[in-house]
Amino acid sequence: MAQAARALWPVGHGLAWRLGGRLPSRLPAQSRVGFAGAAGGPGPAATARKGSPRLLGAAALALGGVLGLYHTARWHLRAQDLRAQRSAAQQQLNDSSVIISALKTYLVSGQPLERIVTYYPSMKAVNDQGKEVTEFFNKYWLMLDEKEAQRMYGGKEARTEEMKWRQWADDWLVHLISPNVYRTPAEALASFDYIVREGKFGALEGAVAKYMGAAAMYLISKRLKSRHHLQDDVREDLYEAADKWVAAVGKDRPFMGGEKPNLADLAVYGVLRVMEGLEAFDDLMRHSRIQPWYLRMEKAIAEAPQ
Numbered sequence: 001m002a003q004a005a006r007a008l009w010p011v012g013h014g015l016a017w018r019l020g021g022r023l024p025s026r027l028p029a030q031s032r033v034g035f036a037g038a039a040g041g042p043g044p045a046a047t048a049r050k051g052s053p054r055l056l057g058a059a060a061l062a063l064g065g066v067l068g069l070y071h072t073a074r075w076h077l078r079a080q081d082l083r084a085q086r087s088a089a090q091q092q093l094n095d096s097s098v099i100i101s102a103l104k105t106y107l108v109s110g111q112p113l114e115r116i117v118t119y120y121p122s123m124k125a126v127n128d129q130g131k132e133v134t135e136f137f138n139k140y141w142l143m144l145d146e147k148e149a150q151r152m153y154g155g156k157e158a159r160t161e162e163m164k165w166r167q168w169a170d171d172w173l174v175h176l177i178s179p180n181v182y183r184t185p186a187e188a189l190a191s192f193d194y195i196v197r198e199g200k201f202g203a204l205e206g207a208v209a210k211y212m213g214a215a216a217m218y219l220i221s222k223r224l225k226s227r228h229h230l231q232d233d234v235r236e237d238l239y240e241a242a243d244k245w246v247a248a249v250g251k252d253r254p255f256m257g258g259e260k261p262n263l264a265d266l267a268v269y270g271v272l273r274v275m276e277g278l279e280a281f282d283d284l285m286r287h288s289r290i291q292p293w294y295l296r297m298e299k300a301i302a303e304a305p306q
Contacts, residue, residue, distance in 0.1 A: 093117060097170055098136045100263060105143045108152055119143045140166045158262075165248060165256060165264035173241050173271050175224065179234040180280040182221035187279055188214040194277055235283055242272075242288035254296050261300055269297045 093099050098120045105116050120136045127133050140163040144152065153159040182188040192214040196206040224230075230237045245268055248256065255261045261269070272294065275281035285291045 093120070093136075094134070095136050095139060097166060097267075098139045100266075101139060101142055104263060108142065108148055109144055111143070116143060158258075161248075161256065162262050162264045165245070166267045169264070169267040169271055173245075173268060175228045176230070176234065176238045176241060177271065177274060177280075178217065179221045179225045179228075179230055180238050181275060181278055182214070182217040183234055183280070185214070185218055188218040188221070191278055192217070235280070235287070238280070238284055239288045242284060242290040246289045246293055249293060255293070255300070261297060265297060269294070269301075 093102065102113065102116050102120060105111065105119075106113055109116075120138050123135050123137065125133055125135050142149070142152075142159075149159060153162070181191050189210065192210040195213070196210050199206075201209055225234055253259070255265045257263075257265055272281070272284070272290075275284070285294070
């Protein structure tokens with residue numbers, strides 16, 4: 001967010017003045033006298049300076065250069081200080097849920113993003129597989145005051161419900177995608193055929209990506225199936241998850257957010273959206289009760305202001 005300083009490196013005295021320096025409106029009295037003498041006018045030093053216009057011009061040029069160097073250095077140090085302050089305020093966010101929470105907080109509250117990201121501190125931890133991972137505190141929580149939270153949610157139950165199902169989408173639903181998309185060798189090939197076609201790969205590059213990628217992901221999907229203790233037919237877990245979500249939304253509201261989708265609706269939709277065009281998605285629409293909700297989400301997103 002801060003690259004303008006490099007592009008604005010001052011070149012010469014004039015630019016240094018425009019960027020923050022301020023040249024004296026007139027030269028000191030001694031200099032005025034000196035120039036007057038050099039031009040042939042009266043002055044106490046006229047006799048001593050007579051015949052030395054080049055020396056005086058060099059002195060004036062040196063004075064201008066010193067001033068220009070001074071203002072250039074001052075501006076450069078100030079720019080460095082600003083860059084240091086911005087770097088200290090920046091925090092890299094790699095977690096999609098944290099990014100969504102931070103952006104939504106910004107849109108609702110208008111707080112500076114530099115401040116908002118400090119509400120989601122990171123911590124290194126070791127997961128069940130013994131790998132070091134980065135966890136973020138408050139990742140499903142919007143940092144709003146009471147009035148803003150009341151205006152957005154209407155009550156604490158709605159806010160807690162949104163957080164619960166956002167976490168469910170991250171902790172469970174997302175882990176069902178790969179085992180279902182790459183369930184069989186044929187489905188793995190079909191999935192990579194779709195990826196290669198949409199990605200506009202070259203012929204040789206596409207063939208390598210399709211067959212090697214499909215083989216690798218088929219094997220990985222089996223490991224994920226075992227890791228997350230999925231059923232023999234992983235489709236059953238996918239159908240059950242979809243129906244569980246539909247039951248949570250209920251019959252009395254079109255979305256979990258009520259008349260409009262909330263962040264939980266968007267989280268679930270985003271996970272399922274990656275399967276569109278594949279066999280797993282078509283099976284999901286036929287064998288679960290999620291299709292009406294999914295179609296409402298598509299319509300709501302299409303009609304949302306750009």
